[in-house]
Amino acid sequence: MSNIRHALNVKREEDFAKWYQEVISAADLAEESGVRGCMVIKPWGYGIWERIQRLMDDRIKQAGVQNTYFPIFIPLANFEREAAHVEGFAKEMAVVTHHRLIADGKGGLIPDPEAKLEEPLVVRPTSETIIGDAMSRWVQSWRDLPLMLNQWANVVRWEMRTRMFLRTSEFLWQEGHTAHATREDALEETHRALEMYRACVEEDLALPVIAGEKPENERFPGADETWSIEAMMQDGKALQAGTSHYLGTNFAQAANIQYQDREGTQQHCHTTSWGTSTRLVGGLVMTHGDDDGLRVPPRVAPHQVIILPILRDKPEDDALLAYCEDLRAGLAKHQALGEPVRVLLDKMPGKASAKRWDWVRKGAPIILEVGPRDMENGKVAAIRRDTLWNTESGKLATEFVSRDVFVSGIGQLLEDIQDSLFREASDRRDANITRGVTEWKDVVQFYKSNGKYPGWVEVQWSKPTGSALEKVVEQLKAEKLTIRNVPRGSEPADGVCIFTGEKAVERILVARAY
């Protein structure tokens, strides 16, 4: 318990924001770059992102969506077309105005005034406009629909305040863009993407989420409907982990995406867009991290098993390494969670004990220590990252098991870890959603008295619009609260609106958010 000596210097309960940063650096995920709001993603962090990409990409392709790549630069005129979109993004755009540098005469360089672009290019904050432009050329007939595209790319949004992975000026993501003949088809796609995100994030990243529709004030600029999956972090705040938008015909009208229907008349397409980003890595940290660093769920772990030979700089090391290599090959032949087990034999020089703590902080699901005596006895010393400590003794809960038993059970073990991480997170999430609050003062009181771990509150409302909604948003803002979403498939409303006192029409989740 208290005698446990943790691998990090900051504990979650002491200072969650500081702890988060320490995990990012201690787990070797990323570091500051010196460029405002931009980060360098290091091998372990990028490896996790690559796993997410891989699993998400498989799901995207299974749905019949094709990958493409569009330019990072968007002509200003192109970007200007959709009014709400412009209004939403204009204030956070990076703009390219010159194409050449010249010496400033003081040993430095400045943009060449002679090389000013006739029309500035904006760095994409998202690609609806430029992809819409292509769609207008690619779609002619109802036979061309649906057109379903995706791209993996970087985007730039000039953020006021940034946080590693959660909100950076440049981030990596996937953006799906589809065009359909009818509203029904586009809505179906919007929900299909949302469900795909729910499944990927819950099953692969082990982050329990609540899928639902965003209220009007939280909609994507230019969307008719915005849906999200919301995950609860360990400090009780909500993290939007993925969004899916039904764009109506707004972008189709702006970009002139039309098709000729079976009757020969021109119709505007109904489009959708949906995205998930490197923010998911931040969600992984704030959901599965503990006071010893990160815990990576096996499905997204670049390496699921780390073999650490206890090398002693002696001739016997060769035999031990051969034994470990044999162990590695044996494990790699097994399947876990539908894929070959990913094993790393860490032969890097250095003390095994120091390397063990490095892997603990990084969150490799299983660490195997193999010394000469293990080799002799045919055993391995196995450490499960998700249940690291023996809380009674305050020591690591290392298990000495027979090598053969361990190898044949690896698939089941990794599955157990994946499941238990998800269960731990979803139990915590469920325990911290409070339902049945009917008075606004109780909501205020709730957040006053649960400052450390606010959690979420479900309330009923009358779904006001326009200025009435603005008033509600102001009221929430005063308590640092936001409406997360209207959970999909929740019970119908049966009370009165907590804000207006009118008859309630639906249930919403209220929370503090990242």
Next chain:
RNA sequence: CGGGGAGUGGCGCAGCCAGGUAGCGCACCUGUUUUGGGUACAGGGGGUCGGAGGUUCGAAUCCUCUCUCCCCGACCA
């Protein structure tokens, strides 16, 4: 972008108020010791003190400007 805080070897910090030419812990390297393990001891390497300009005989320390990061707010994935 407003308010507050901070940038000193890889990490965490002291020194700055009362200018004199850089220090501690961890990590790292070498050696010895130890060997079911976050070992111990000894020796050693590494920093133009975020950057630029200024004051001064002399600046990590004082002044000006600037960049970056953190916290709070406004904005947002």
